[in-house]
Amino acid sequence: MTCAVGKAWDIKFEPEYSTIINASKGQEMMSQCSRNTPEGIDGFWDLAEEEVEELENRLNKIVRMRSTSGKRIRNLKKYGY
Secondary structure, three states: OOOOOOOHHHOOOOOOOOOOOOHHHHHHHOOOOOOOOOOOOOOOOOOOHHHHHHHHHHHHHHHHOOOOOOOOOOOHHHOOO
16 A cells, blocks of 8 residues: 655745835835725834745645635645745
8 A cells, every 4th residue: 555645835835926125115015006005004124034934934834724614725826926
């Protein structure tokens, strides 16, 4: 008997494209002409390279999650790019 177990969360998700906007542009980004933006924002900060890497690594946990109806996100490329 042979079994193969895949662990999608062991594979690092590396988006094809990414953009990091520094904190000095934060307030400007909240002035969208065609989209709603969150209210009550009281600060912005710059991410360290290690923080970006940790966030990208955590994206893999999404494939393990299920909605209350049992649905899953199987392809992160549709959500992170």
